[in-house]
Structures are given as C-alpha cells and as structure tokens.
Amino acid sequence: MKPDLRLFADRLTNRSRLSEVEVRAVLDLPARMLKVAARRDFVRLGETVDHVSVVAEGVVARFGQNSEGERQISAFHIAGDAPDLHTVVVPSDTVPLLALSEATILSIPHTALRVVAARYPAVAEAFWRDCSIDAAITANWVLNVGRRDAQTRIAHLLCEMAVRYNAHVGGGEVSYSFPLTQLQLADAVSMTSIHVNRSLRALAEQGLVTFSGGRVRIPDWKRLVHRGEFEDDYLQAGWQPGNRLRIMD
Amino acid sequence: MKPDLRLFADRLTNRSRLSEVEVRAVLDLPARMLKVAARRDFVRLGETVDHVSVVAEGVVARFGQNSEGERQISAFHIAGDAPDLHTVVVPSDTVPLLALSEATILSIPHTALRVVAARYPAVAEAFWRDCSIDAAITANWVLNVGRRDAQTRIAHLLCEMAVRYNAHVGGGEVSYSFPLTQLQLADAVSMTSIHVNRSLRALAEQGLVTFSGGRVRIPDWKRLVHRGEFEDDYLQAGWQPGNRLRIMD
DNA sequence: CGGTTTATTGAGAGGGCTCAAAGATTGTGG
DNA sequence: CCACAATCTTTGAGCCCTCTCAATAAACCG
Numbered sequence: 001m002k003p004d005l006r007l008f009a010d011r012l013t014n015r016s017r018l019s020e021v022e023v024r025a026v027l028d029l030p031a032r033m034l035k036v037a038a039r040r041d042f043v044r045l046g047e048t049v050d051h052v053s054v055v056a057e058g059v060v061a062r063f064g065q066n067s068e069g070e071r072q073i074s075a076f077h078i079a080g081d082a083p084d085l086h087t088v089v090v091p092s093d094t095v096p097l098l099a100l101s102e103a104t105i106l107s108i109p110h111t112a113l114r115v116v117a118a119r120y121p122a123v124a125e126a127f128w129r130d131c132s133i134d135a136a137i138t139a140n141w142v143l144n145v146g147r148r149d150a151q152t153r154i155a156h157l158l159c160e161m162a163v164r165y166n167a168h169v170g171g172g173e174v175s176y177s178f179p180l181t182q183l184q185l186a187d188a189v190s191m192t193s194i195h196v197n198r199s200l201r202a203l204a205e206q207g208l209v210t211f212s213g214g215r216v217r218i219p220d221w222k223r224l225v226h227r228g229e230f231e232d233d234y235l236q237a238g239w240q241p242g243n244r245l246r247i248m249d
Numbered sequence: 250m251k252p253d254l255r256l257f258a259d260r261l262t263n264r265s266r267l268s269e270v271e272v273r274a275v276l277d278l279p280a281r282m283l284k285v286a287a288r289r290d291f292v293r294l295g296e297t298v299d300h301v302s303v304v305a306e307g308v309v310a311r312f313g314q315n316s317e318g319e320r321q322i323s324a325f326h327i328a329g330d331a332p333d334l335h336t337v338v339v340p341s342d343t344v345p346l347l348a349l350s351e352a353t354i355l356s357i358p359h360t361a362l363r364v365v366a367a368r369y370p371a372v373a374e375a376f377w378r379d380c381s382i383d384a385a386i387t388a389n390w391v392l393n394v395g396r397r398d399a400q401t402r403i404a405h406l407l408c409e410m411a412v413r414y415n416a417h418v419g420g421g422e423v424s425y426s427f428p429l430t431q432l433q434l435a436d437a438v439s440m441t442s443i444h445v446n447r448s449l450r451a452l453a454e455q456g457l458v459t460f461s462g463g464r465v466r467i468p469d470w471k472r473l474v475h476r477g478e479f480e481d482d483y484l485q486a487g488w489q490p491g492n493r494l495r496i497m498d
Numbered sequence: 499c500g501g502t503t504t505a506t507t508g509a510g511a512g513g514g515c516t517c518a519a520a521g522a523t524t525g526t527g528g
Numbered sequence: 529c530c531a532c533a534a535t536c537t538t539t540g541a542g543c544c545c546t547c548t549c550a551a552t553a554a555a556c557c558g
Contacts, residue, residue, distance in 0.1 A: 062388070064388065064389065064391075064392035064396075065392075065396075066392065066396045066397055066401075066478055067478045070396050071396075072391060072392040072395040072396040074388045074391040074392065075388070086381035086384065086385070088496070089374060089377055089378040089381055089494065089496065090378060090381045090382060090385070090485065090494075091494065092482070092485065093381070093382070093385050093482075093483060093485065095385075095388070114496040117374075117496055117497075118370070118496055118497050118498050121367070121370045121373065121497075124370065124373060124374065124377065124496075124497075125338060125366075125373065127377065128338055128373065128376065128377035128380065129338040129339060131377065131380060131381055131384060132335035132338055132339045132342070132380055132384075133339060133342070134384065135335065135380060135381075135383065135384035135387060136335070136339070136342050136344075138384060138387045138388050138391065139311070139313065139323045139324070139344070139387050140313065141391050142313070142321060142323040142387065142390050142391050142394060143313035143314070143315065143321040143323065145391060145394050145395045145439070146321040146394045146439030147313075147314070147315045147319050147320075147321040147439060148315055149545080149546095150545080150546075152315075181503085181504060181505090182504075182505070183503095183504075183505095190394070190395030190396060191546075191547090192546070192547055192548080193504085193505085194505095194506085194507090194546090194547080194548085195545085195546055195547070197505065197506060197507090198506090198507090198546095201506085212505095229315060229316045233341070233342075234342060236339065236341065236342065245338065245339075245340065247337070247338065247363040247366055247367055247373075248366075248367050248370075248373075249367050398513075398514095399513080399514075430535085430536060430537090431536075431537070431538095432535095432536075432537095440514070440515090441514070441515055441516080442536085442537085443514090443515075443516085443537095443538085443539090444513085444514055444515070446537065446538060446539090447514090447538090447539090448514095450538085461537095462523095
C-alpha cells in the first residue's frame with residue numbers, strides 16, 4: 001500500500017498556491033515508507049542519495065560535525081517537512097539526518113520529483129519556496145547560536161518549535177510534544193548537556209518553560225517570547241490563503 | 250545605459266545548464282545600478298523589497314541582530330551573488346544587507362524576475378539551485394560558529410572565502426582581497442573584535458594566515474585547510490560543466 | 499529486575515568577554 | 529600636502545559564562 005503523502009502536500013499548499021491537478025500529482029508521487037528507530041542516523045554524510053526524505057512522524061535533525069566528532073544540529077524537522085528537498089537540484093549536497101525520536105519517513109525518488117517539477121512548474125516553485133523558508137530558519141539559527149546567551153537561546157528555540165507545531169495559538173498554557181534528550185538539545189544550541197540542564201532549571205524556576213518527559217510546557221506564551229527575543233516573522237507563520245504567491249502561470 | 254548582468258549570468262551557468270536563449274533572458278533583465286558606500290545598510294530589516302540585489306563589486310553581508318543590537322553576519326556575498334534571490338518566492342522574508350566595502354549593486358525588480366522564471370522554467374530551476382547552495386553555506390556556518398574554537402573558526406571562514414573567490418587554485422601562496430575590518434569579521438564569527446585580533450595574531454605567528462590591509466594571504470593552503478577543518482564539498486566547487494544537472498526539459 | 503541511558507549536582511578550569519587606553523591607519527577639508 | 533578627526537588595531541588586566549571532569553540519582557527498556 002502506498003504511503004500517504006497528504007502531510008507533505010499540506011505543507012506545500014500552506015505556503016504555495018497549487019491547483020487540484022498539481023496537488024494530485026504530489027499525492028501520486030511514489031513513496032516508500034520506513035520506520036526509523038530513535039537515535040539512528042538514517043542518512044549518512046557523504047552517502048549519495050537518490051531520494052528525498054519526508055518526515056511523516058517524529059522528530060528528525062539535520063546535523064554536521066567537527067573533526068572531534070562533536071555534533072551540531074542545524075535544523076529540526078517535524079511532520080510534513082522534507083529535510084533534504086534541495087537535493088532534487090543539488091544531489092551532491094547530502095545532509096546527514098538523524099532520527100531523534102522514533103520516526104516514520106517517506107522516501108520519494110529524485111527521478112519522480114523531477115518529473116513532477118518539470119511537468120508542473122508551480123510545484124517546482126513550491127519546492128523552491130519551501131527550501132527558501134528552511135534557509136531562513138537556518139539563518140536565524142546562526143544568530144541564535146552566535147549572539148544569544150544560554151537561557152535566551154533555549155527559550156528562542158522552544159518558541160520556534162511551538163510555532164512550527166502550531167501549538168502557540170490560543171492564549172492559555174502552550175504545550176507540545178518534543179521528545180528530545182537534553183544532550184540532543186545541547187547539540188542544537190551548541191552547549192554542553194550539563195549547561196543545558198542548568199539553564200533549563202533556571203528557566204523553569206522563573207516559571208518560563210518546562211522541558212521534561214519529552215514535552216514542553218509554556219505557562220505564559222508572551223513571557224517566554226519576550227525572554228527568548230522571539231519574533232516569528234521568519235517562519236512565515238502568518239501566511240494567509242489570500243496572500244500566497246504564485247509566479248508560475 | 251543598462252548595467253551588465255554578465256557576472257550574475259555566469260554564476261548561474263556555473264551551477265546550472267542554461268540554453269543560449271535562457272542566458273540571454275537573464276542578461277536582458279532590467280536592472281538599476283547603485284553604488285553603496287562602505288559600512289552602509291542598504292536593505293533594512295522589516296523593509297519590504299520589490300527587487301533583488303545582485304552584487305557586482307565589493308563585499309556584502311547578510312545579518313541579523315539580537316535585542317541588544319549586536320550583529321551576527323550570517324553570510325558574505327561577493328561579486329556575482331544574489332543575497333536575497335529567495336525574495337522572488339518569499340517576498341516577506343526581507344534580509345538586512347550591509348555593504349562591508351564600497352559596493353556596486355545591481356537591483357532587479359521581482360516582477361521581471363518572475364516573468365523570466367515563469368517563461369523559462371530552467372531559469373527558475375537555476376534560481377532554486379542557487380538558493381539551495383546558499384542555504385548549504387549557511388548550514389555550515391552554524392557548525393562553524395557552534396562547534397569550533399576561535400582560531401579554527403576564523404581559519405575555516407578564510408578558507409571558505411578563498412574557494413569562493415576561486416583564489417585557491419594553483420599550489421603556491423593563496424591570496425585574495427577581503428576588505429573587512431576586524432570588527433566586521435568578529436560579527437561574522439561571533440566573537441569580540443578584540444578576540445579576533447588576538448586569534449588572528451596567533452594564526453599569523455603560526456605562519457598560517459595573514460589578514461591585513463584588506464587582504465588575506467595564505468602561505469600554505471593545505472596547512473590552513475587542515476587547521477580550519479575545511480572541506481569544500483558544501484560549496485559545490487568541483488562542479489564540472491559535464492555534470493551540471495537540469496531537470497526542466 | 500538488572501543494565502543502560504539520561505538527568506542532576508559539585509568543584510575547578512579556561513576560553514572568550516569587558517573595560518580601558520594607547521597606537522596606527524585612513525580619510526577629509528583646508 | 530598637511531593637520532585633524534574618526535575609525536581601526538593592538539595590548540593589558542580581570543572577570544564570568546560555559547566547559548571539563550567526576551560522581552550519584554533517576555528513568556527507561558527489555
């Protein structure tokens with residue numbers, strides 16, 4: 001049975017305007033489903049890939065490592081995301097991918113994606129747009145890692161993920177499932193797991209966030225947003241159906 | 250007189266396969282030329298742009314800033330680069346741009362770019378590919394800032410720029426013009442200009458690099474590459490005319 | 499229930515920062 | 529072409545945030 005690509009199609013149509021035919025073409029893409037265990041690298045550095053991975057379930061990380069083997073996570077990817085969609089046009093730029101929790105991955109061959117992109121330029125445009133938004137997130141990550149102290153950095157990241165999970169709507173307590181270990185969080189924010197632990201405690205003592213049992217709880221959204229210097233524009237979270245751009249006729 | 254877009258077209262054809270007609274379409278794009286003084290922000294945060302900036306001369310930086318106004322440069326752009334090409338598909342994601350040296354910018358309207366992209370899907374593909382390579386560079390920047398110490402970080406950056414300037418070919422002394430102040434360099438590598446100064450001196454004392462008078466000199470390329478843990482694959486520097494990909498028919 | 503991974507806490511060290519000030523360079527106007 | 533101003537570079541001293549090393553407690557997993 002063919003895996004369901006609806007999540008991926010939804011992600012695209014949330015950001016781009018696609019016709020029914022185009023959406024159908026995406027949904028009809030061939031895909032192989034694979035379950036990946038937590039803490040498993042399922043795309044290795046240097047490996048040549050001929051397919052794109054779409055996250056259907058779980059949390060996936062893109063990372064790099066220095067010569068000592070220390071890791072730096074440069075992006076988190078959640079359901080709907082295609083961490084290496086760019087390999088459709090730059091196949092040699094393989095990025096290592098790691099499942100942080102148990103994850104379900106849908107694997108779509110480059111060949112099939114290229115056929116659809118060539119046939120439906122608006123789909124190619126949607127891919128391009130997706131890659132660009134990802135890039136904006138990464139650029140923001142540089143700022144976060146480079147110019148914010150430990151607590152602010154963590155707060156910022158937890159805000160970002162709240163918005164990406166769309167968990168920040170409504171006014172009350174914000175909460176979402178985020179099944180990472182503190183060590184993995186440390187690899188994302190460029191700190192030691194020990195210092196992550198201490199910073200997390202400090203944030204909790206101020207009543208700002210709680211991170212435990214794989215769940216993030218934010219009692220007062222606005223307060224954390226302020227603490228983390230968080231502004232969500234770069235996520236394009238406010239995209240309305242009306243102002244979705246389409247350049248392909 | 251219309252500014253010459255040859256540099257931009259070259260950049261595209263170095264990475265993508267375009268027909269003569271497509272190249273011509275790029276060259277015929279309308280453009281306005283502007284000279285920007287050094288240390289001048291010529292695209293401000295929040296400002297809505299309706300054009301793309303192409304660097305014709307000089308060095309330009311993409312940056313973000315934290316709540317204290319401290320800056321973090323997330324990308325350098327040199328002649329041929331289009332720092333905000335992605336705004337063609339994500340116009341609301343304006344990135345602040347700063348001229349580090351006196352620079353010449355060619356400004357191309359979104360509308361014109363969109364017409365060409367729609368008419369020539371292969372050009373759209375080339376744009377997408379360009380954005381993707383930029384994104385790969387940014388992802389690497391995260392690793393650099395997050396997981397490398399001062400000297401290694403600087404060494405890595407100076408290697409990257411050498412390759413992007415294509416100054417690393419041949420075996421002898423590598424050298425290129427890189428007219429930044431140490432403060433600007435500090436904003437790129439997330440350090441204090443004071444610490445940049447000291448690290449630079451340390452690197453010089455080891456005979457690895459010299460950074461002064463707006464010029465970088467590398468006596469022994471391989472040694473600096475090693476010191477900076479630099480691997481150039483992410484830059485797609487090895488792209489041969491033969492293996493340029495084209496997905497649009 | 500035992501074994502492994504993860505979280506937590508303590509003590510000490512260090513890389514990079516802050517504050518401060520003196521040189522060197524660059525640019526500008528007269 | 530000089531003089532002055534502004535910017536940039538360099539150096540010193542002390543401190544602090546985050547890391548390292550080490551050990552225990554807790555949670556998870558089969």
